[in-house]
Amino acid sequence: MDPKLLEILVCPLCKSPLIYRKSEQELICKADRLAYAIKDDIPVMLADEARAMTPEEVEQLR
Amino acid sequence: MWSKTIPHRSYREPYLPRFFQDAARLLPLHGHERLLDIACGTGTVAFGFAPFVSSLTGVDMELPMLENARQHAETHNIDIHLIHSRMEDIPTETGPFDIMVMGKAHWYLDARMVIPKMDALLKEHGKILVCLATAEAPWRATFFQVLLKWAPDFPWGRLDINPGHFFEGSRFQISDKIVIQRPHMVTPDYLVKRAYGYPATPASKLGDQAEYFAADLKQALSPFMENGKLVEKLKTVGFIFSRK
Numbered sequence: 001m002d003p004k005l006l007e008i009l010v011c012p013l014c015k016s017p018l019i020y021r022k023s024e025q026e027l028i029c030k031a032d033r034l035a036y037a038i039k040d041d042i043p044v045m046l047a048d049e050a051r052a053m054t055p056e057e058v059e060q061l062r
Numbered sequence: 063m064w065s066k067t068i069p070h071r072s073y074r075e076p077y078l079p080r081f082f083q084d085a086a087r088l089l090p091l092h093g094h095e096r097l098l099d100i101a102c103g104t105g106t107v108a109f110g111f112a113p114f115v116s117s118l119t120g121v122d123m124e125l126p127m128l129e130n131a132r133q134h135a136e137t138h139n140i141d142i143h144l145i146h147s148r149m150e151d152i153p154t155e156t157g158p159f160d161i162m163v164m165g166k167a168h169w170y171l172d173a174r175m176v177i178p179k180m181d182a183l184l185k186e187h188g189k190i191l192v193c194l195a196t197a198e199a200p201w202r203a204t205f206f207q208v209l210l211k212w213a214p215d216f217p218w219g220r221l222d223i224n225p226g227h228f229f230e231g232s233r234f235q236i237s238d239k240i241v242i243q244r245p246h247m248v249t250p251d252y253l254v255k256r257a258y259g260y261p262a263t264p265a266s267k268l269g270d271q272a273e274y275f276a277a278d279l280k281q282a283l284s285p286f287m288e289n290g291k292l293v294e295k296l297k298t299v300g301f302i303f304s305r306k
Contacts, residue, residue, distance in 0.1 A: 002143055005143045005145075005156075008153055008155040008156050009145070009153060009156075010153045010155070012147065012148070012151035015153070039125065039129075039146075040129055040132055041132060041144070042125065042128050042129065042132060042144045042145070042146050043145055043146060043147075044125065044146040044147075045145060045146060045147035045148075045151060046123075046146065046147065046148070
């Protein structure tokens, strides 16, 4: 996964920057509490396919 | 919709290799350009331009198509950034791009949503190239009549949208056109597989009716055969759009 690409991707809903969680292969939008999957190095930037995160999960990112 | 066509895509009308060379010369491409393939699918158009640009990015809505593109890129050692996204959601920061290419994306994309994003992502003197791989043959109307009969619910009307219609009312206008042609011989069996490679009639959609479809298509084509073969003229057409 190209780090430069990850740096410029934003949440398709709120346009906020995303946090890359390498171990989970996810891009996190804290504002919308959504985790966008990275499947085989392809970021899936579709809100309706993103995983909803619990407030606790988001809190752990702080 | 397109993912089901993957097993038979190689039977579809190809992009003729000389097309990429001629387009690269006409655009022109110097090797330092950044290219974005809109609705890239399996990446065929982007990969055709790989020798002529410095970076490739592909965006598509169907993950199996992108996975196919990734495998092709790995096998052929081509560097490409693939993003599973709606074109209109691509961050402007991903750009700017020198060149944007599209295959048949203009049939399906919402021009009102996509063109402003293209405008934002394209450099001031950047260009858009719409690439169409098609063919001409006396049997082609008959071929499509059979497909229409078997897939009446397919949105055939979308296929009437030409690139000029898509960009109508926008800041972009056609500034050049490329046409590459080559004669080609095919068999009826080959054309059945080509039909399976179209989104209207993939084999998986036809299911257990696929063999009846194949028989119907072959019978319809039989009057056009000579020594078991049919002739067609493969044609790759490129429309270059620039800002007015």
